[in-house]
Amino acid sequence: MSSTIAIKDPEFETEVLQANQPVLVYFWASWCGPCRLMSPSIDWAAQEYSDRLKVVKMEVDPNQATVKQYQVEGVPALRLFQGTQLLASSEGVIAKPKLIDFLDTHLK
Template structure:
């Protein structure tokens, strides 16, 4: 399985997220978002740490309005955990590594 962050768009969402055999951590970001830039290393670290049991994907909000609307993204950075096509958890705002890992751990089987 992949241990890196996968960049996706609205057109790839169904295949990469909804049809994924693994749970997915969705990371929504924007190029103009300062806190998003701070989250890059943490998200990469999560992908490397959990890559054997969690797919980590990132999606830029501005060019992907369909998924942003569907997952009710109101601010960035934002995180969603999806498994078997179902939304399991959501959080928004910049968070530290420990909080992100706790968020992931509490929703992985």
């Protein structure tokens, strides 16, 4: 059973770009109402897809380097990586069925 891992800018390369499986990065903010709506779905995905996906979350305000590098313009935001390759991205709240579709499309 896997859970969402909170990371910061210095850990991004090791936890995401050097991971041996796809990584879903969830960008959020403590002041973001829509993020609170989406967080349970992200935690669900971390458990449901734990055999083939790592899920990390990054708070946007203290991690500006990564936010800028991956052009996160709004929260909540998702970035799906396989190694250094960005497979997919999404910004704004997405419902659980759309999250499932987002992940299943790229996790064959």
